[in-house]
Amino acid sequence: MHIVVTIKPVIDPNTPSVLLKIGKDGVTLELPAGMSQIMNGYDANAVEAALALKDKHGGTVTVLSVGDETSKNCLRRAIGMGADRGVHIAGPTGLACDSSLIAKLLGAAVGKLGFVDLVLCGRQASDTDAAQVPFLLAGELGLPVISPVKNIQGVDDDSAVVDRIGEGCTQRLQVKLPALLGISNEINKPRPAPLKGVMLAKKAEIPTWTHSDLGIEAPQPAMTLRRLYIEPPVETRAELIAAESARAAGRALADRLRQEGKI
Amino acid sequence: MPKILVIGAISEGNLTGTSLEAVTATLELAEAMGAEVFGGLIGDECARAAARFAAAGLSEVFVADHARHAPYVAEFHVAAAQAIVRRCQPDVILAPSTSETSEWMPILSGRLDAAMASACTRVGFEGDHLLATRPVCGGAVQGEYVLKGGLRIVTLAPAAYEAATLSEPCPISLVELPDVQARVTVVEQLNDQVGSGPPLRTARTVVSGGLGIGNRENWSLIEDAAAALGAAVGATRAVVELGWVPHAQQVGFSGQKISPELYLAVGISGAVHHMAGLAGAKTIVAINKDPEASIFRTAHFGVVGDAKEVVPAFIARVKELRAQQA
Numbered sequence A: 001m002h003i004v005v006t007i008k009p010v011i012d013p014n015t016p017s018v019l020l021k022i023g024k025d026g027v028t029l030e031l032p033a034g035m036s037q038i039m040n041g042y043d044a045n046a047v048e049a050a051l052a053l054k055d056k057h058g059g060t061v062t063v064l065s066v067g068d069e070t071s072k073n074c075l076r077r078a079i080g081m082g083a084d085r086g087v088h089i090a091g092p093t094g095l096a097c098d099s100s101l102i103a104k105l106l107g108a109a110v111g112k113l114g115f116v117d118l119v120l121c122g123r124q125a126s127d128t129d130a131a132q133v134p135f136l137l138a139g140e141l142g143l144p145v146i147s148p149v150k151n152i153q154g155v156d157d158d159s160a161v162v163d164r165i166g167e168g169c170t171q172r173l174q175v176k177l178p179a180l181l182g183i184s185n186e187i188n189k190p191r192p193a194p195l196k197g198v199m200l201a202k203k204a205e206i207p208t209w210t211h212s213d214l215g216i217e218a219p220q221p222a223m224t225l226r227r228l229y230i231e232p233p234v235e236t237r238a239e240l241i242a243a244e245s246a247r248a249a250g251r252a253l254a255d256r257l258r259q260e261g262k263i
Numbered sequence B: 001m002p003k004i005l006v007i008g009a010i011s012e013g014n015l016t017g018t019s020l021e022a023v024t025a026t027l028e029l030a031e032a033m034g035a036e037v038f039g040g041l042i043g044d045e046c047a048r049a050a051a052r053f054a055a056a057g058l059s060e061v062f063v064a065d066h067a068r069h070a071p072y073v074a075e076f077h078v079a080a081a082q083a084i085v086r087r088c089q090p091d092v093i094l095a096p097s098t099s100e101t102s103e104w105m106p107i108l109s110g111r112l113d114a115a116m117a118s119a120c121t122r123v124g125f126e127g128d129h130l131l132a133t134r135p136v137c138g139g140a141v142q143g144e145y146v147l148k149g150g151l152r153i154v155t156l157a158p159a160a161y162e163a164a165t166l167s168e169p170c171p172i173s174l175v176e177l178p179d180v181q182a183r184v185t186v187v188e189q190l191n192d193q194v195g196s197g198p199p200l201r202t203a204r205t206v207v208s209g210g211l212g213i214g215n216r217e218n219w220s221l222i223e224d225a226a227a228a229l230g231a232a233v234g235a236t237r238a239v240v241e242l243g244w245v246p247h248a249q250q251v252g253f254s255g256q257k258i259s260p261e262l263y264l265a266v267g268i269s270g271a272v273h274h275m276a277g278l279a280g281a282k283t284i285v286a287i288n289k290d291p292e293a294s295i296f297r298t299a300h301f302g303v304v305g306d307a308k309e310v311v312p313a314f315i316a317r318v319k320e321l322r323a324q325q326a
């Protein structure tokens, strides 16, 4: 089984809001001092899902990342976890990058890899939160797509059964392979890279493919980012209900909310 | 004259409130663009929803009614939307952002080579292009995107616009649907709604718990408080990941975005991703043992204390007050 996983480097989503600063160009976020971009969390779940399938069924896992040099660090982390090889695709990253452009580059790269059984993408990147690349990439490749997937129930030679997060429900779906799945965080906990993996990943050769290597024209964005802005938080300063004990405070809270007509 | 198509959403046979919010966005945009406004609906036996949609101030509503639309499968919805687009020939498509449109809309945008902006809070028209504002980075930052010519698609976050008011109905036309083979089939569909309370999305009161609840056994604190208040149960992503409650109960950027009158956050730190689901909440009450927890900066009322002591006393007093009232 050949599984391809796509990975985006993103600003750490747990960066405290007070450290978030918009760059002079107005369309990028400045990385706080001492911080570097990390693998998008949902993509780490996708890598783990691919490795779990490889553990069970055998096969190879290829990881792809469009971006600048930081992409290579993310690919190394995936290789450290157990992916077999990584390919870096030169292209834009960050908030200004466009889903359809990324999907075209990834589509051409998957095409160049040859036969694929399963493509796994994180359900969305935690910076743009656009959640479009999985669907557009599936379109480029002519594959059926399901997202967000919170469980892979089983995979056999020509189909997979997965659980999709639906509108207030869980949909158990069967899909013909090859297929593309958008992976959500509920599915697993990504494994840490073992020391041996880290050493291997350090030495791994990671080729860079440009659009001309992929035999396509430089794709154009469908949408452009004009500006980013941060809205000042609405500070309410909570009215704190104090009392001689926690129990008394609980009772006082109920009284206060009744007084306000809230309960 | 340019055309805007607004595609409504149906839940349990009824047109959703978010569909009427999308109509408001559409009518505002139509005014700016000088456009004519059409509706589209995709569902199974959707006559009731269509009748309501037709009264929302549109010129005509195109309906793709077919048994294969329920339970929902993306490929059938995409085929239906393509049929509606062929009839309507729109320049812009708007729709509420739901877990279904989050899947089939980007597939459609790929097929039609249309630029798409998802889960937007604002959509405007300037010069010759659309401007769409959407939260990025889990809601910590806002981005303003430009969508140039050709067909453009925008989905709207819930509660970004007021719901449109209903008036005289417009004509409803059924569209013919092509035969399609879906490569995805539904094996089964399980309802994730827990408890007997109101649905989370539309509840007036919501009691949510976070990691501060401590363990699965203590989760009954949250359920008991919700039952005493007739409220829905919510949770943080951290709690959902531990499997204490299903994903359908998750409040936040990657969960439900809700607008209750009263939101009780118990043992919740107040991370940006969580608060992004609460933009529409009127009154937020926090119970947290850490006086420095960031939730106290956006809450209206707070108790600093251990949830295991505060909440049972709170529930007991709520019950007393309710009994006095009865």
Ligand SMILES: Cc1cc2nc3c(=O)[nH]c(=O)nc-3n(C[C@H](O)[C@H](O)[C@H](O)COP(=O)(O)OP(=O)(O)OC[C@H]3O[C@@H](n4cnc5c(N)ncnc54)[C@H](O)[C@@H]3O)c2cc1C
Residues within 6 Å of the ligand: A013, A014, A041, A126, B138, B209, B210, B211, B212, B213, B214, B235, B236, B237, B238, B239, B250, B251, B252, B253, B254, B255, B256, B266, B267, B268, B269, B270, B271, B272, B273, B274, B277, B287, B288, B289, B290, B293, B305, B306, B307, B308
């Ligand atoms: C891409 C992405 C998307 C995300 N989407 C969401 C989302 O949609 N919704 C969401 O909720 N999160 C989301 N998160 C996670 C979010 O960033 C936070 O990690 C999460 O909300 C924290 O959950 P918590 O408040 O339960 O836990 P914690 O942050 O650990 O907070 C626990 C709180 O409980 C308090 N506490 C501890 N013991 C007690 C006690 N005995 N009594 C009272 N209080 C106590 C502590 O003081 C603390 O404030 C997302 C994260 C990422 C990266």
